[in-house]
Amino acid sequence: MGRRSDHSRAELEELILAAGEAHLAEAGFAAFSAREVAKRVGYSIGTIYNLFGSHDRLVLAINARTLRAWAAFLEARLGSGHEDRIATLIHGYFDFAAENRNRWMALYDHRMADKMPLPDDFTAAFGALVALLQEQVAAARGKGSDAETLALTGSLVAIAHGHCMFELNGTYEMFGDWRPRDAALARIREALVSA
Amino acid sequence: MGRRSDHSRAELEELILAAGEAHLAEAGFAAFSAREVAKRVGYSIGTIYNLFGSHDRLVLAINARTLRAWAAFLEARLGSGHEDRIATLIHGYFDFAAENRNRWMALYDHRMADKMPLPDDFTAAFGALVALLQEQVAAARGKGSDAETLALTGSLVAIAHGHCMFELNGTYEMFGDWRPRDAALARIREALVSA
DNA sequence: TAAATATATTGGACAGTGTTCAATTTTGTC
DNA sequence: GACAAAATTGAACACTGTCCAATATATTTA
Numbered sequence: 001m002g003r004r005s006d007h008s009r010a011e012l013e014e015l016i017l018a019a020g021e022a023h024l025a026e027a028g029f030a031a032f033s034a035r036e037v038a039k040r041v042g043y044s045i046g047t048i049y050n051l052f053g054s055h056d057r058l059v060l061a062i063n064a065r066t067l068r069a070w071a072a073f074l075e076a077r078l079g080s081g082h083e084d085r086i087a088t089l090i091h092g093y094f095d096f097a098a099e100n101r102n103r104w105m106a107l108y109d110h111r112m113a114d115k116m117p118l119p120d121d122f123t124a125a126f127g128a129l130v131a132l133l134q135e136q137v138a139a140a141r142g143k144g145s146d147a148e149t150l151a152l153t154g155s156l157v158a159i160a161h162g163h164c165m166f167e168l169n170g171t172y173e174m175f176g177d178w179r180p181r182d183a184a185l186a187r188i189r190e191a192l193v194s195a
Numbered sequence: 196m197g198r199r200s201d202h203s204r205a206e207l208e209e210l211i212l213a214a215g216e217a218h219l220a221e222a223g224f225a226a227f228s229a230r231e232v233a234k235r236v237g238y239s240i241g242t243i244y245n246l247f248g249s250h251d252r253l254v255l256a257i258n259a260r261t262l263r264a265w266a267a268f269l270e271a272r273l274g275s276g277h278e279d280r281i282a283t284l285i286h287g288y289f290d291f292a293a294e295n296r297n298r299w300m301a302l303y304d305h306r307m308a309d310k311m312p313l314p315d316d317f318t319a320a321f322g323a324l325v326a327l328l329q330e331q332v333a334a335a336r337g338k339g340s341d342a343e344t345l346a347l348t349g350s351l352v353a354i355a356h357g358h359c360m361f362e363l364n365g366t367y368e369m370f371g372d373w374r375p376r377d378a379a380l381a382r383i384r385e386a387l388v389s390a
Numbered sequence: 391t392a393a394a395t396a397t398a399t400t401g402g403a404c405a406g407t408g409t410t411c412a413a414t415t416t417t418g419t420c
Numbered sequence: 421g422a423c424a425a426a427a428t429t430g431a432a433c434a435c436t437g438t439c440c441a442a443t444a445t446a447t448t449t450a
Contacts, residue, residue, distance in 0.1 A: 034407085049409070050427075111223070111300070147371050147372075150373070151378070154367065157361075159353070161357040162356040163353040165353075166356070172349065174349070175348060183346070183350040183353070187354060191382055194385045229436085238400090241401065242398080
């Protein structure tokens with residue numbers, strides 16, 4: 001029924017993303033449905049496709065939000081003034097993932113079709129998160145070029161990711177009473193010492 | 196229709212799993228379809244449901260095969276006689292994942308509904324893979340209880356997993372010219388030294 | 391052997407999905 | 421008010437997982 005000035009374009013986008021985020025958090029990636037999001041905001045499925053183009057891009061837009069929320073979460077933790085900033089980051093990493101299970105999982109559940117380039121806001125959100133982490137890694141090791149620090153950051157994030165994933169998907173049960181979170185911190189400390 | 200003695204129950208299962216594996220390898224987890232598997236083996240969709248019960252359990256059965264293939268792949272590499280067995284394992288880990296992208300990804304794409312226990316053959320296949328790895332970790336460190344070795348194995352696998360995932364899903368591009376495979380090996384060496 | 395029972399197999403039906411797009415309704419402009 | 425532009429709709433399409441009454445084949449019994 002034509003342009004509804006109930007909401008501006010930007011407001012409508014925000015509305016859809018907020019509803020989509022809630023739906024994703026409740027249902028998980030596999031059960032996420034664009035039609036359900038449309039139902040929640042009271043617009044038709046067509047409108048969602050006009051604004052976001054595809055299921056994929058809607059998920060990516062929500063994922064970009066998740067990345068921004070994650071970065072904000074970590075910054076808040078860092079701001080709380082604990083002096084062991086690496087431990088603060090690792091616990092923040094795991095806590096965010098655990099408290100936002102489905103949203104965090106969706107970050108990795110979603111595979112982009114072939115080599116379609118990622119939307120800019122997604123890449124930007126990821127870049128901001130990486131920059132935040134890199135800064136702390138740089139401070140923790142003191143020495144080394146930016147390129148080396150960036151590469152080391154990649155490795156430390158990969159460590160955290162692997163351990164966090166195993167904690168959330170139950171794989172950890174295969175390894176006795178192994179505690180992924182503590183192990184991640186230990187491995188990252190070892191890597192920083194060796195660097 | 197009716198019972199076709201063309202294939203015994205076991206033969207039919209094998210037929211379906213082989214076709215399903217091929218389809219999964221070609222299409223990837225997101226596009227995997229039980230109907231397509233039925234089409235490939237020339238049976239109806241109902242037959243697949245009679246044998247496997249659900250889409251989920253069909254995927255799990257294929258995933259169990261992938262785990263067994265992965266373990267066999269690693270054993271073959273270890274048998275080739277290179278003396279640096281840790282490096283052999285890491286390269287085997289990454290090579291298998293790269294050569295069987297979609298099948299390897301499906302291992303992690305698939306999330307079981309809630310706390311439904313995994314089928315026995317899946318758990319067994321996973322256990323065998325872990326045992327294989329644990330044996331090499333035990334040899335590499337020489338000392339320590341079985342429980343400690345198992346926990347360390349979990350941590351090393353998590354490191355490999357995180358790095359391998361970042362290599363396959365393109366995340367590595369965010370970290371300059373970082374090479375996940377080499378980094379994984381370096382981190383694992385550090386962890387073994389520190390252990 | 392023929393009849394009765396047990397077991398496989400089928401494929402239509404259902405509710406849901408992502409995606410497209412002609413038709414419709416609203417808004418902005420002259 | 422008339423016209424053009426833009427936004428919104430929802431039916432249509434091809435697909436999915438899942439269920440299950442009907443059917444076809446095997447096996448067992450008489």
